[in-house]
Amino acid sequence: MLFFVTDPAADQQASIEAVNTGLPIVGLVDANNNLRNVDVAIPANNKGRRSLALIYWLLAREVLKIRGETTDEAWAEAQDLEEWQSSF
Template identity: 50%
Template sequence: MIAIANTDNFASNVDLIIPANNRGRRAIAAVYWLLTLEVLNKKGLVEHRQFDTFIYKGNAYKVDDFETKLEEGAEE
């Protein structure tokens, strides 16, 4: 099992911990963005220096695409 964990999270029954802030939508989106970019880079599908946007299968992705969207009327 892989977990994204903050410093105060428990690590029992976890095989691999990715140390990162896991408290906010944007923090988790940034972690998913970096993981996706690194996996695609290792597969040779994107260049490593494309940090702000990358194109995969004809679609352009930005970090905001990985953020959970709030429902209308919800507070941030």
């Protein structure tokens, strides 16, 4: 099990509690974030909604691939990428 935070500054109390229980913490970090309680830092713009949408979309895809519920080919067929990009 792991603990995932979008903004370590905003989720500071939850991060402290996760550290106390021994959960590894994965965080989306911006240049101004403190990495004190973050075990794995993913550098990203954690304030912009488009950036967060892309990051969570990629994470969801990778989790489904790891579980064996989809493949790259099946994912590409299920998603209309041109329509998705035009929604920004």
